[in-house]
Amino acid sequence: MTTMGDVARLAGVSASTVSHVINGTRRVDTGTRLRVEAAIAETGYRRNGVARSLAAGRTHTVGLSISALTNPYFGSLVHAVERALSEAGYVLIVGDSHDDAESEKRVTDSLLDRQVDGLIVAPAAGSERTTLPAIVRTGTPLVLIDRAVDIDCDQVGPENVESARALTEHLIEHGHRRIAVVRGIAGISSTVERFDGYVAALAAHGIPLDSDLVIEGESSTDVAEREVRAAMAREHRPTALVSMNNAMTIGALKALRSLDLSIPADVAFACYDDFEWSDLFEPKLTAAAQDVETIGATAAQLLLRRVGAEDFAAQRIQVPTTFHHRNSCGCAS
C-alpha cells in the first residue's frame, strides 16, 4: 500500500506538500504540483480516509438509523438523504433498528463509535428513553426524521393532523357517518397525530367518536388485515375506512378483498401514504402522499448546517402532504 510519504519521496517533496496539493489547502508552485500529481498517478496512490479523519478530527460521515429498511417508504428516504449528503461530500452509514429500541441503541452506539459527524434517526418506539438522550449527551448533531419526539433537537416529518383530517372529512362529504380508522403502532407521534386528525374531522361534523370504529393495526399488515376483517364482519359495519399508513392500507385492502366487499360501493376508502401503484389499483386509491424527497433532503440540510457551525435553536419542520383525489373514496374518474 502506498502512502503519502511514498508519493513525497518519488516527487522529491515533503509529505506536507503532497497533502496540500491533494487538498488544495495552500498555494503550491505549478511545477511542484505537476511532479506530485505525476507521482500520485505513477504510484496509484489513494488517500487513507481513516488517517485523514483521525488527524483532521472529522470523518465527513453521517450516520442514519432507520426503523425498517424493508418499508419502501424508508428506502426512498434513505435515497433522498444519501443524495443530499453526497452532494455535500459526505457519506452515509446506515443501520436498521428494526423498530426496536434496544437494537436502535446498538446501531447508534456503533455509529457514534465511528465518529460520525452527525446522526439522523428515525426513532423507534421507546427511543426517547435511552437512545436519544445518550446521543444528545455526546453533543453529536442530531436530526430526527419521520416521527416527532418530545426532545429538544431538529425534527423533520410529514404533516399528519391536517392531512388525516382532510382524508376523513372527504369521506364525510361523501355522506359517510360510520367511518372506521385503521391506526398504526401505538406510542409514536404519527399514529397519535393522524388519529387526532380523524377525531377532529368527526367532531367538526358533529359525529360522535365510536370506539368500535377504531381499529388497531399495530403497523403490521397481518394484524390490520385480521382486525379489519373482524370489524367488517360485525353487524352495522362501517361504510367507509381511513387507513393511516401504507402497511395498514395493504392489510385493509386484503381484508376487504377476502370479504368480497367492493370499493367504494360497499365501503369507501382513503389512505394516508401513497403507493407507486395507487392508480393501478381498481378503483384508484385516494391518498395523502408524503413528500419523502423533501423530508430526506431537509433532514440532511438541517444536519449539515449544524455540523458546520454550532448552536441554532432546534427546528421542527412539517412537510405538507399532497391529497390525491382518486376513486376509492367514491369520486368519479
Place this chain on the structure above:
Amino acid sequence: MTTMGDVARLAGVSASTVSHVINGTRRVDTGTRLRVEAAIAETGYRRNGVARSLAAGRTHTVGLSISALTNPYFGSLVHAVERALSEAGYVLIVGDSHDDAESEKRVTDSLLDRQVDGLIVAPAAGSERTTLPAIVRTGTPLVLIDRAVDIDCDQVGPENVESARALTEHLIEHGHRRIAVVRGIAGISSTVERFDGYVAALAAHGIPLDSDLVIEGESSTDVAEREVRAAMAREHRPTALVSMNNAMTIGALKALRSLDLSIPADVAFACYDDFEWSDLFEPKLTAAAQDVETIGATAAQLLLRRVGAEDFAAQRIQVPTTFHHRNSCGCAS
C-alpha cells in the same frame, strides 16, 4: 472528549491495559478490570473507532454501491445485507450510483478511500469498463450482486433464464402464440438472460421469434408504458405479455389499463419480480419472485469469508426464484 489515556489515568493503569479490557485481548486481573470499568463509566468514555481502525488496519466496515435505492427491491436487499453484516459486527456504508457508471465510480472511490474492508456492488451498466477493474486493482474483497458481469469475482444474483422461460412457457401452455416481452435496460446480464429464457420457451414450442413482439422498456416505467401502449395499439396485437422486471410491470399495467384491456381476457400477463401487492391487484399477478433476503445474506457471507482469509476461487451463485401461479395468466383462482 475523553480518551483512553484519561481513563487509564483515572484507573491508575496504562492505556494498554485499558485497551485490553475493552477488547478482551488479554487476561486482566479482576480488580484491575473493575477499576477500569468504573473509570469508563465515570468518564462516559466511548472508544474512537477511527483511531482504532487506523492502528488496527481494519475498519469493520463494508461498502455497498447500489444502483437505485428508490427501487423497493433494492431497499430489501440493503436490509438483508445490513442485517447479515451487523450480526458479524460490521457496519454498512451505502452509496447510490443512480445506475450511472460515472457516479458509481465516485461512490466506490469514496468507499475505498474510507478503507472499507470489502465492497458489495450492484453494478451499473458499463461498470465493467472502469469501476470494477479499479476495485479489483486495489485488492479489496469484492462481491457483485444482482447483475452478473464478466469478471473474476464472487457474484450473487437471481436465477434468470429458467425463471423467464417458465413464465413464458406457462403462457404458451395457456394457448398463446403471440406473446410479447417487455425487456429491461439493455447491456446488463439480467435483461439478456431473461430474454434468453423467453426465446428458449418460444423455441421449445416451435414459435418463431417476432421482433414486433419485443418491447424495449429500458427499465423505465414511462418508456414501458408508452411502448406497451404502442404495441397493443397495432393490429394483430399480442394476446399475452411477459414483463421482465418490476418497473416494466408497472408501466405495462398502466398501458393496459389506459387502453381498457382486461387481463387475462384481452391479454394474459405474467411477470418476473413480485410485489407486495401482487395479490391485491385484480386479477392477482402471476409472477416469478426473487428471494431478495437470500441474495443479500449470501452476498454478505461471501464477502465476510473473503475478508477473513484470502483466496478462494470466485463463486457465482444463482438464487432460484419462486413461481407464484395466480390469475393474470389465465389460471382460475
Place this chain on the structure above:
DNA sequence: GTGAAAGCGCTAACAT
C-alpha cells in the same frame, strides 16, 4: 513556496 515536526487516539509487539 516549502519543510520539519508534533500530534490525532488507538493497537500490539516487546519488555518486565
Place this chain on the structure above:
DNA sequence: ATGTTAGCGCTTTCAC
C-alpha cells in the same frame, strides 16, 4: 499480569 514504546497515515502549526 501489566507497562513501555513504536507506530498506523495523515493534517497542521510553525519556522524558514
